[in-house]
Amino acid sequence: MMSRLDLFSPSYEVARRRFRDTANEAGATLEQHPVDPGADLTIDVATLGHANPRWAVVVTSGLHGVEGFFGSAIQLAWLTRLKSGGPLPGGGAIVLIHAVNPYGFARLRRTNEDNVDLNRNFLDTRDSYTGAPAAYAALDPFLNPASPPSLLEPFRLKALWHIKRNGLPMLKNAVAGGQYRFPRGLFFGGYGPAAATRIMQQHLAAWLGGAQRTIHIDLHSGLGAHGRYRLLLAESMRPSQSEWYRDTFGSEVVEPLDSVDGTAYDASGTLGGWAMRHLSDTRYRFVGAEFGTYPILRVLGALRAENRAHFFSRPDVGAFRRARNELLECFCPHDRRWRELVVAQGLAIIDQAVRSQTTE
Ligand SMILES: [Zn+2]
Numbered sequence: 001m002m003s004r005l006d007l008f009s010p011s012y013e014v015a016r017r018r019f020r021d022t023a024n025e026a027g028a029t030l031e032q033h034p035v036d037p038g039a040d041l042t043i044d045v046a047t048l049g050h051a052n053p054r055w056a057v058v059v060t061s062g063l064h065g066v067e068g069f070f071g072s073a074i075q076l077a078w079l080t081r082l083k084s085g086g087p088l089p090g091g092g093a094i095v096l097i098h099a100v101n102p103y104g105f106a107r108l109r110r111t112n113e114d115n116v117d118l119n120r121n122f123l124d125t126r127d128s129y130t131g132a133p134a135a136y137a138a139l140d141p142f143l144n145p146a147s148p149p150s151l152l153e154p155f156r157l158k159a160l161w162h163i164k165r166n167g168l169p170m171l172k173n174a175v176a177g178g179q180y181r182f183p184r185g186l187f188f189g190g191y192g193p194a195a196a197t198r199i200m201q202q203h204l205a206a207w208l209g210g211a212q213r214t215i216h217i218d219l220h221s222g223l224g225a226h227g228r229y230r231l232l233l234a235e236s237m238r239p240s241q242s243e244w245y246r247d248t249f250g251s252e253v254v255e256p257l258d259s260v261d262g263t264a265y266d267a268s269g270t271l272g273g274w275a276m277r278h279l280s281d282t283r284y285r286f287v288g289a290e291f292g293t294y295p296i297l298r299v300l301g302a303l304r305a306e307n308r309a310h311f312f313s314r315p316d317v318g319a320f321r322r323a324r325n326e327l328l329e330c331f332c333p334h335d336r337r338w339r340e341l342v343v344a345q346g347l348a349i350i351d352q353a354v355r356s357q358t359t360e
Contacts, residue, residue, distance in 0.1 A: 004073075004077065004339060004340045004343040004344070007073040007074075007076045007077050007080070007343060008069060008070070008073045008332070008339055009069065009072060009073070009076075011106070012041075012068065012099065012102060012105040012106035013106070015068065015069070015072040015076075015098075015099070015105070016042065016044060016098065016099065016102075018076055019044055019046070019072060019075060019076060019079070019096075019098045020044055020046075022076060022079040022080055022083060023044075023046035023048075023079055023096070025083050026046075026048065026079050026082045026083040027048065028046035028047060028048045028079075028096075029046070029047045029048075030044065030045070030046055030047075031044070031045040031047075031203075032044050032045075033045070033199045033203070035102055035103065035112075035113075035194075035195040035196050035199065036103070036113070036195075041102035041103050041106060042099070042102055043097060043098065043099060043100055043102060043196060043199055043200075044097075044098040044099065045095065045096070045097050045098070045203075045207060046079070046095075046096040046098070047093060047094070047095050047096075047207060047209070048082070048088060048093065048094045048096075049088055049090075049092050049093040049094055050090065050091055050092055050093055050209075051209065052209065052210060053091065053092045053093035053208075053209050053210070053211045054091045054092060054211060054212055054213070055091065055092040055093075055211050055212065055213045055214065055215075055357035055358075055360075056092060056093045056094070056095055056207075056208045056209065056211035056213075056214045056215075056282070056357075057092065057093075057094050057095070057214075057215050057216075057217070057350065057353045057354050057357060058095045058097065058204075058207070058208070058214060058215070058216040058217065059074070059075060059078070059094070059095070059096050059097070059216075059217045059219065059350060060097045060100055060216070060217070060218045060219065060271070061074070061075055061096075061097070061098055061099060061100070061219050062098065062099040062100050062101055062102070062104070062105045063100040063101055063118050063119050063218060063220070063271060064101060064104065064110045064111075064117070064118070064119065064220060064222075064331070065101040065102075065103065065104015065105045065106075065107070065108070065109050065110050065111065065112070066104055066105065066108050066109060066110050066327060066328060066331045066332070067110065067219070067220055067221045067222065067331045067332070068098075068099050068101070068102075068104070068105035069105070069328070069331070069332040070219070070221045070291065070331070070332045070339075070342055071219035071220075071221075072098060072099065072105075073339070073342075073343055073346075074219060074342070074343055074346030074347065074350075075096045075098060075219075077343050077346070077347055078094075078096070078347060078350055079096070081347070089354055089357075089358045090358075091358070092211070092354070092357055092358065093208070093209050093211060094354070095207045095208065097200075097207075100118060100196055100200065100271075101118050101196055102196075108324050108327060108328055109306070109310065109327075110303065110306075110327070110331070111188070112194055112195075112196060114183070114190065114194065115183060115184060115188055115307075115310075116188055116189065116190035116194050117178065117186075117187050117188060117189060117190075118194060118196055118197060118271070119267065119269070119270050119271055120177075120178035120179075120187060120188070120189030120190070120267060120268060120269040120270070121189050121190045121193060121194050121197045121269050122193075122197055122200075122201075122269045122270060122271050122273065122274035123189070123193075123268065123269045123274075124274070124277070126192060128180075128268075129180045129189065129190060129191050129192055130180050130181070131179070131180055131181055132179035132180060132181035132182060133173075133174045133177065133179065134174075135166065135170065135171070135174030135175075136174050136175060136177075136179045136181075136182075136185075136187075137179075137181070137182075139162065139171075139174070139175060140182055140185060142158060142162065143175065143185060143186050143304060144182060144184060144185040144186060144304070144307065144308075145308060146184075146311075146312065147308065147312055148308055148309060148312045148313040148317075148319055149304075149305035149306075149308045149309050149313070149319050149322075149323050150319075151319075155301050155304070155305075156297055156301070159297050159300065159301070160297075168296075175187065175300075176267065177267045177268060178267050178268045178269055184307070184311050185307075186303055186304065186307055189268065189269045200271065201274070201278075204275060204279065205279055205281065205282075208279070208282055210281075211282050212282055212283065213282060213283040213285075213357065213360070214279070214282045214283065214284050214285065215285045215286075215287075215353045215356065215357060216272065216275060216284065216285065216286045216287070217287055217289050217349055217350060217353060218271060218272060218286065218287070218288045218289065219289050219291075219346065220288055220289065220290045220291065221290070221291045221292075221293055221331050221332065221342070222290075222291075222292075222293050222299050222330060222331045223290045223292060223296070223299070224290055224291065224292030224293075225292040226292050226293060226294065226333075226338065227291070227292065227337065227338045227341040227342065228291070228292050228341075228345075229253060229289055229290060229291045229292065229342070229345055229349075230253055230254075230255045230289075230290050230292075231245065231249050231253050231254050231255065231287040231288070231289055231290075231349070232255050232287065232288040232289075232290055233245060233254065233255065233256050233286075233287065233288075234270060234272030234273050234275075234276055234286040234287075234288065235272075235273055235276060242254065242256050244285070245285070245287065248352055248353070248356040249287070249349065249352055254287075270288075272286035272287075272288060287349075289346070289349055291342050291345070291346075293330055293331065293332075293333050293338070294329075294330055294333070298330060299330045299331075302323070302326045302327045302329075302330040303327065303330075305322075305323040305326065305327075306323040306324060306326070306327040308323070309323035309324065
């Protein structure tokens with residue numbers, strides 16, 4: 001097996017080619033769904049295993065664009081292991097969905113071509129794409145200044161002041177929970193379903209191939225302790241419902257939505273919430289696997305600076321390059337140890353999910 005470090009691709013194009021090639025060599029059925037007319041940006045789907053599966057394990061990468069560098073590495077690690085004789089248990093299907101937001105992956109953004117956070121874009125009705133939490137609106141001038149990023153600005157101090165004033169849990173929910181009013185702002189959920197959202201909504205049920213039970217692992221990075229992960233549940237649930245997740249993945253890593261000081265926060269329009277509400281022909285279970293990188297203020301600062309650079313800097317200036325590099329570092333650190341850890345842990349989560357399906 002190739003070294004875990006080699007699994008990290010230098011660009012979206014390379015990642016996509018390696019995903020397709022390795023999936024082919026591993027005997028997968030491949031689909032490509034373009035999100036742009038040029039077809040250079042595609043969601044690629046590899047399906048392996050039984051044609052009429054009893055169960056399915058779904059693994060998505062790059063819902064948040066730039067996070068795809070790390071998610072793609074985990075998917076490639078799994079395919080590479082299978083190709084070199086790794087186990088594919090009978091009776092089920094593995095569905096690997098590569099680069100749900102290919103634009104963001106290719107352009108090193110977390111959002112899509114319309115600055116939309118796709119994990120806030122899966123709303124049930126057209127008229128719900130509106131409004132913003134009052135606290136977000138109040139923070140808009142701080143979060144989204146209409147000017148290029150500045151190295152001189154005391155961002156940390158300002159952020160700490162807001163945290164002291166409002167409390168971190170309240171801020172997390174108000175800021176990161178999603179908004180539908182400031183199209184150039186952070187965590188904008190869109191004014192309607194994005195191309196990628198429609199592709200997922202139209203095809204996800206078919207990719208499951210009629211499986212009666214599904215476990216979906218959605219790979220994310222940027223929140224939590226460096227090199228460690230938490231599994232965030234998609235919806236608030238009773239302790240009896242979350243018990244299955246604790247038994248399968250370990251209670252120390254499973255985090256319900258209502259935990260006050262954890263990694264999770266309440267969000268609208270998430271992929272997981274949508275899938276659990278709509279895919280009623282299968283018993284759908286979902287975790288957002290969130291791998292930590294750097295402290296939350298550094299990550300928020302990186303998101304804010306990159307967003308300002310995107311809208312208000314020219315691409316050839318140093319401030320733009322700095323902002324883009326810092327964003328990439330915050331969502332896919334270069335550190336060898338981090339990269340080895342996340343691939344090993346990502347594979348272990350997929351293995352736990354598969355084992356839970358085969359032993360049930
Ligand atoms: Zn994410």
